[in-house]
Amino acid sequence: MKPTTATSRNPARDRQASLINSAASLFAAKGFKGTTTKAIARAAGVSEALVFKYFPTKRALYTAILAEKAPLSELLNAVEAVARKRDDQLVFTLIAGYRIRPGADPTMLRLLLFSALEGHELADMFFGKQHRVFYDYLAGYIRTRIEEGAFRKIDPLLAARAFIGMVVHHRLLHEIFDVPLHCPHQDIVTTYVELFLNGLRHPSTSKNRGLSHVR
């Protein structure tokens, strides 16, 4: 038996990975139906027939992308570290700053949206790995902080969705709808985090319901 399955050099796996990368950016740009197998082959620099040597169907290739591309990453670890110190400001700044950052790649967001809109069978799984973990983790953290008296009473899951909503919607506007940014990234992150944290804190005991100027 030859060492064809060696971990260091595996040309078959390299090809497969290169096909996945080429296909991912095309699927992200034009959707599943909008991407042709010929275009994928051209982008990877191989013949169309070879694509079908590595993936039985176009759909299987798409599925392989969704199954593989789910980084979720080191961010959660970094967040957990500061969460233990109860540094609310930093917890939410980390999360927002990770998603709103200058060089953020829109590929994943587009892939996620396309897969959900086009109703791919793996869209749920993709969403789960990329986002649900954050909702659950954040909701848990918020619940803890409520019990500790740092935040006022509020549905933790809704609060988590609200925060992720602000951030993801911002990316949506910027990366999908091409809405220009009118101030630097750091200011945006700070504004969102302070707005959210201030909203979670106990309201001032003096009831200034803001009817100051009503005529």
Add this chain to the structure above:
Amino acid sequence: MKPTTATSRNPARDRQASLINSAASLFAAKGFKGTTTKAIARAAGVSEALVFKYFPTKRALYTAILAEKAPLSELLNAVEAVARKRDDQLVFTLIAGYRIRPGADPTMLRLLLFSALEGHELADMFFGKQHRVFYDYLAGYIRTRIEEGAFRKIDPLLAARAFIGMVVHHRLLHEIFDVPLHCPHQDIVTTYVELFLNGLRHPSTSKNRGLSHVR
């Protein structure tokens, strides 16, 4: 000249409208490339050839939908009325409640997302009519309330986007990603509005930075 252009009965315009309706739900469900002209014809109950009698190309039909479907509607009027009374709670409850409501039709949201993702030329215009007006109006209202001293100092446009972001993201989760609701609509609206308004109000003068339980 016959009264073919009468406003009461115009079969040509009726056909056109029926085609637009049938096509809109198909485009919303499966995207532009995922929808065939044959399917549109079948949904409208006519032959495929007739589609091309009323619209020169499939793209022209898509364009007609985006150009026509932009209701934006009476909501803005209702909001303006309560905005004059400076009823912040009601202003934001109206907006959130309009979008998060039991029978909300996901068609428009899907159409909007598909058109932006697929990069249609009219996507910007569609977005402008459906959403930008709300950002601008809300930002203006928030700016006014800041000047009146009711809200703390904050970038009005970012604040408006944050609020719309919470609400739209909620719809996204519910209507596109099929995330189930775990509490009634009214509670969700109330939670979001209170979170946002509390975040906009001046922080309590007593600086409780919430480090109560740190070890």
Add this chain to the structure above:
DNA sequence: CTCTCAGGTGAGTGTTTACTCACCTGACCG
């Protein structure tokens, strides 16, 4: 040198697609 075989391709296949065209039909008018 020959045999083998993974890695790769050009030239198809049948089907689906957007779009066209010659033709039909029936209400209305003189």
Add this chain to the structure above:
DNA sequence: CGGTCAGGTGAGTAAACACTCACCTGAGAG
């Protein structure tokens, strides 16, 4: 009664599509 014409269609057409297949190539083993 015949003529007209908007409204409507069945039967195409050329191109694009996902997918197949017979064949090529070159390195390594014997």
